[in-house]
Structures are given as C-alpha cells and as structure tokens.
Amino acid sequence: MKLRKPKNIGKRQKKMSFFSYNFSPKNRKGTILMENLIFIILNLVFLSILILFLFSKMGGAAVLEERYAKQIALLLDSAKPGMTISLDMEDAIQKAEKEEWPADKVVTIEENVVTVKLREKGGYSYSYFNDMKTSPNFNLTNKKEYYFVIEEK
Amino acid sequence: MKIIKNKIGADKIISVYWFVILFIVAAAIAYMVISFYGKPYDIRELEANALTNRIADCVSEGGYIRNEVLVQTFRENFLEQCNLNFEVEDTYGWKEQGQFYAEIEIFDFNSKGKISGMSGGNSNLKEFCEVKGEKIPFCLKRSFYVIDKKNAQYQVNILSIVRKTEKNEQ
Numbered sequence: 001m002k003l004r005k006p007k008n009i010g011k012r013q014k015k016m017s018f019f020s021y022n023f024s025p026k027n028r029k030g031t032i033l034m035e036n037l038i039f040i041i042l043n044l045v046f047l048s049i050l051i052l053f054l055f056s057k058m059g060g061a062a063v064l065e066e067r068y069a070k071q072i073a074l075l076l077d078s079a080k081p082g083m084t085i086s087l088d089m090e091d092a093i094q095k096a097e098k099e100e101w102p103a104d105k106v107v108t109i110e111e112n113v114v115t116v117k118l119r120e121k122g123g124y125s126y127s128y129f130n131d132m133k134t135s136p137n138f139n140l141t142n143k144k145e146y147y148f149v150i151e152e153k
Numbered sequence: 154m155k156i157i158k159n160k161i162g163a164d165k166i167i168s169v170y171w172f173v174i175l176f177i178v179a180a181a182i183a184y185m186v187i188s189f190y191g192k193p194y195d196i197r198e199l200e201a202n203a204l205t206n207r208i209a210d211c212v213s214e215g216g217y218i219r220n221e222v223l224v225q226t227f228r229e230n231f232l233e234q235c236n237l238n239f240e241v242e243d244t245y246g247w248k249e250q251g252q253f254y255a256e257i258e259i260f261d262f263n264s265k266g267k268i269s270g271m272s273g274g275n276s277n278l279k280e281f282c283e284v285k286g287e288k289i290p291f292c293l294k295r296s297f298y299v300i301d302k303k304n305a306q307y308q309v310n311i312l313s314i315v316r317k318t319e320k321n322e323q
Contacts, residue, residue, distance in 0.1 A: 043175070050179050057190045070196050077203040113242045126320065129204060129253060131238035153236070 061099065064092045065124035069116040072107065072136075072148070073128040076114070081132055081152040090144035092118055104138040107146050195321040197291035204237075204313040205295050208255055211235035212309055218299045222259070223269050231257070232273040239274045245319045251275030254290075254314040262298065262306035278314045290316040 057063070068089060075085050093103045099119040108115045112131065117123035133153050139145040211234065212222050221227045227234050232255075239253040254274035260267055282292035296310040 042172075046175055046179070050182065053183060054186055057186050060190075063190055066193060070194055074196060074199055074203065077200060077207070112238045112240055125242045125244070127241040127252075129200075129237050129239055130207065131233075131236040 201293035228271040231271040256312040
C-alpha cells in the first residue's frame with residue numbers, strides 16, 4: 001500500500017483573516033472584488049453614520065428650542081409698541097409636528113419670559129427686559145410662522 | 154533589499170490604516186461638533202447693546218435730553234420710566250440674584266461735573282466689570298453727547314450689565 005504525503009507538509013500554511021476570506025468559494029479569483037466591495041460598503045456605512053450624527057446635532061430639538069427662545073427674546077428687547085414682528089419658524093414647527101406637539105403651543109410668553117417647546121419633555125425659557133404687552137400668535141394661513149404683537153402695558 | 158512579493162497583503166495593511174485614519178477623522182469631527190453645538194449661544198453682548206439703546210432712547214429724544222430725566226421722580230423710578238423689567242425666569246436661582254444692572258450718569262459737558270445719576274438692578278454685578286476671566290457678567294459702557302432745548306451740553310454715560318452666565322457660557 002502506498003502512503004500519500006499530505007499536501008500541506010513542507011508548505012507554509014496560509015493564515016485566514018477577514019480580509020483574506022473568500023466569500024465566493026466557487027470563484028477563488030473573485031476574492032479581490034469581494035474585499036473591495038466590503039471595503040466600500042464599510043466606508044459608506046461609516047460616512048453615513050457620521051453624516052447622520054452631524055445632522056442630528058445640528059437640527060436637534062434642544063438646539064432649535066434654545067436658538068428660537070433667544071432669538072425671540074432679542075427681537076422683543078428691541079421692539080417698540082405698535083410693532084408686529086413675524087418670525088419664520090418652519091424648521092421648529094416641522095420638528096414639533098414630528099414630536100406630536102401642537103404647533104400653536106410652540107411659543108409661549110409669561111410675564112417677560114419666552115418659552116419655546118417642541119416636545120413633551122423639553123422646552124427652553126429665556127427672559128427679556130422690555131416691559132411691553134406681548135402676545136405670540138401662530139400664523140394659521142401658512143402654518144410656518146409666528147407673529148408677535150407688541151403693545152404698551 | 155526586501156521586495157514585497159505579496160501585493161494583496163500590502164493592500165490589506167493599507168485598508169486597515171485607512172480605517173484607523175477614518176476613525177481618527179470621525180472622532181475629531183464628532184469632538185468639534187459636540188464642543189460647538191454643546192455650548193449655548195452667547196447673546197449677552199446683543200442683550201447689553203439692546204439695553205443700552207433702550208436706555209439711550211429713554212434719556213434722549215430727537216437729539217435733545219428729555220426734561221423729566223433730571224427730575225427726582227424719574228431717578229427713583231428709572232426702570233419703570235424706561236419700560237424696563239429686570240425680572241427673570243426662576244432657574245439657577247436667578248430670581249434671587251438679579252441678572253441685569255443698568256446705570257446712567259449725566260455730566261455737564263464743559264465742567265465735567267456730575268448732574269444726575271440713577272441705577273436699577275443688581276448692583277453687585279458692577280464689581281465684575283474690572284475682572285477678567287470666564288463665567289463673568291458682560292459689561293458694556295457707552296457714552297453720548299446730548300443737548301437740551303436751551304443748548305446746554307451734557308454727556309450721558311450708560312453702563313449695562315447682563316449676567317445670565319449659566320445659559321450663555323459653558
């Protein structure tokens with residue numbers, strides 16, 4: 001009986017790793033293509049996560065609440081009686097609708113404190129020093145603006 | 154000299170480095186974004202400017218000093234007279250502290266003698282104007298020249314201070 005010499009003896013065994021794994025056993029030449037494909041997919045996944053993170057930070061409800069509360073407070077500080085100030089708040093109203101918060105309750109003013117609230121558990125308040133009678137009104141025509149009527153106290 | 158025979162192996166090492174670089178770049182971007190959006194918008198300078206303008210409009214009208222400014226009752230109710238309300242929201246113990254201070258000083262333009270002065274708000278904030286550093290109130294000093302109907306000349310100095318550090322600095 002003839003003994004066969006095992007094929008691996010005398011040869012260096014190839015180490016298997018993620019990058020060298022052949023995903024297509026039938027076609028061994030396709031390894032390079034598969035590797036590249038995985039590499040590209042991973043890159044795309046990575047970049048999309050990064051972009052999603054950026055957008056979530058930029059357009060977050062907390063950021064919008066703070067931005068609009070301070071913007072409104074500054075507008076009211078510079079306002080004079082008899083003025084009506086219109087403010088485009090489309091992005092904030094869209095965010096409130098997503099969070100199922102009524103658009104007409106986004107901006108409230110109590111005494112001289114503006115509160116912008118875009119979600120159930122949230123809200124940002126900021127005070128202004130201009131002692132005038134101010135009422136915030138949601139524009140029901142275009143549904144993306146708030147207007148503030150300033151009157152003498 | 155060693156010659157790299159296994160080119161595919163070299164490519165693999167490069168791709169690993171590529172991911173390392175990608176993660177470093179991503180971490181840097183994430184850090185920058187968090188540090189930028191994590192900080193509150195600082196609007197105290199704008200607030201102090203608005204406050205100064207409002208006081209200036211209250212003291213003078215059409216380039217002339219308002220007659221009532223030099224009267225005792227105006228000095229006593231200066232905040233009411235200028236339609237100013239320094240009440241703030243009840244967070245960070247702001248209600249007790251007071252976050253605003255405003256001061257007006259009126260001098261004779263020629264002799265530099267003080268004619269009148271009035272103030273309102275938290276006067277303790279005034280001492281921070283000389284201090285340099287972080288998390289301190291914002292101070293704004295402005296002065297302007299004004300005359301009365303009899304052509305007497307005045308210099309009006311306005312000091313506006315806004316604290317609100319917790320909501321504007323981090």
